[in-house]
Amino acid sequence: MEDYVTMNGGDSPNSYTMNSKIQKEGSDKARWLLSTSIQENLELQNTSRVFSIADLGCSVGPNTFSCVETIVEAVKLKFRAQGRPESEIPEFHVFFNDHVTNDFNTLFKALPPGKNYMAAGVPGSFHSRLFPKASINVMHSSFAIQWFSKVPEEVTREDSPAWNKGRVTYALSSCQVVKAFASQLFKDMEAFFRARSVELATGGLMVVLMPCRPEGTHPSESGIHFLECLGNALMDMAKEGLVDEALVDSFNLPVFLPTPSEVKEVVSRNEHLDIVTLDEMHQPPPQLSTPEGVRLWAIHSRAGLEGFLSKHFGSSVIDELFERYCQKLEEFSKTPHFTRVFEFKNLLLLAKRNGVC
Numbered sequence: 001m002e003d004y005v006t007m008n009g010g011d012s013p014n015s016y017t018m019n020s021k022i023q024k025e026g027s028d029k030a031r032w033l034l035s036t037s038i039q040e041n042l043e044l045q046n047t048s049r050v051f052s053i054a055d056l057g058c059s060v061g062p063n064t065f066s067c068v069e070t071i072v073e074a075v076k077l078k079f080r081a082q083g084r085p086e087s088e089i090p091e092f093h094v095f096f097n098d099h100v101t102n103d104f105n106t107l108f109k110a111l112p113p114g115k116n117y118m119a120a121g122v123p124g125s126f127h128s129r130l131f132p133k134a135s136i137n138v139m140h141s142s143f144a145i146q147w148f149s150k151v152p153e154e155v156t157r158e159d160s161p162a163w164n165k166g167r168v169t170y171a172l173s174s175c176q177v178v179k180a181f182a183s184q185l186f187k188d189m190e191a192f193f194r195a196r197s198v199e200l201a202t203g204g205l206m207v208v209l210m211p212c213r214p215e216g217t218h219p220s221e222s223g224i225h226f227l228e229c230l231g232n233a234l235m236d237m238a239k240e241g242l243v244d245e246a247l248v249d250s251f252n253l254p255v256f257l258p259t260p261s262e263v264k265e266v267v268s269r270n271e272h273l274d275i276v277t278l279d280e281m282h283q284p285p286p287q288l289s290t291p292e293g294v295r296l297w298a299i300h301s302r303a304g305l306e307g308f309l310s311k312h313f314g315s316s317v318i319d320e321l322f323e324r325y326c327q328k329l330e331e332f333s334k335t336p337h338f339t340r341v342f343e344f345k346n347l348l349l350l351a352k353r354n355g356v357c
């Protein structure tokens with residue numbers, strides 16, 4: 001079994017379940033557009049008695065449940081708007097996908113009691129095929145496809161011009177490093193959309209909500225800079241002998257924030273998908289002006305990143321690392337650079353599976 005890293009499972013204070021409000025705020029902002037885009041663009045003539053929905057990179061909840069609810073309700077509204085009788089509204093089958101190592105038990109235990117769909121878990125990487133051909137009517141993914149399938153090997157090698165020494169992201173790195181991160185994301189996104197275009201039924205919809213950076217900005221001018229504060233904390237710990245510096249030099253977070261036009265370029269290369277909507281949306285930025293705001297951001301980051309960090313550095317350094325991360329975030333919030341990266345954006349993409357075979 002592949003040893004994939006996932007969000008913190010369970011429902012302890014450091015779990016994703018308890019620390020996914022930032023993603024929830026982004027999804028809430030996109031809800032109206034998600035619902036109206038589905039109602040305006042879904043084609044009902046090809047739907048059968050079972051309507052299949054997949055949420056890719058669902059994690060452990062609860063955000064996945066409200067996204068699925070919005071989709072189910074939007075589809076029902078579309079049926080009713082077309083004057084179809086209630087008896088023609090199909091049954092809904094919802095597939096929750098994440099890595100095999102995701103805490104699916106927590107997810108299943110949290111399924112809403114009055115849900116109006118049948119649920120199934122689909123373990124596996126969304127960079128490959130997960131479903132039979134033309135079997136899904138709506139695919140959804142939020143805050144997931146910015147993650148790579150792997151760290152690009154050239155950023156970890158000492159003899160490579162793209163070696164990312166002493167850093168954990170590309171925020172302050174050379175252009176070779178930025179290029180290596182960007183091209184890994186574009187390769188992975190291409191594989192993601194290739195698999196989805198096979199699995200979507202003709203006329204079916206693919207919806208992606210993901211963090212992005214504003215059009216026309218440099219890769220460093222984005223929320224990714226917040227995560228480089230972790231790199232700074234790790235380097236301080238290395239200088240004090242608390243972690244091995246070589247481990248810091250070989251560690252990179254497998255994530256890149258693209259612009260909307262970069263995403264558009266990748267999706268446009270897929271001849272089976274037609275882009276219907278591509279909207280930049282405002283994400284309320286983290287409030288780092290108070291210690292509570294700093295802690296909130298740090299604990300959210302921990303719920304998502306602890307797995308990557310403990311796998312590489314061991315779990316014994318994690319508490320100390322996140323204490324130092326808070327200090328680094330406070331220092332960063334007082335620098336002029338902070339105001340330049342203060343704008344957080346999400347991207348909502350809706351694409352339709354066309355009839356090209």
Ligand SMILES: C[S@@+](CC[C@H](N)C(=O)[O-])C[C@H]1O[C@@H](n2cnc3c(N)ncnc32)[C@H](O)[C@@H]1O
Nearest residue numbers: 006023057058059063098099125126142144147
């Ligand atoms: C930040 S969480 C988002 C969870 C949820 N969609 C939400 O909006 O709250 C990202 C999820 O994507 C999953 N993920 C990342 N890469 C994946 C892949 N290649 N295949 C399946 N899931 C993946 C992670 O395991 C994680 O659970």
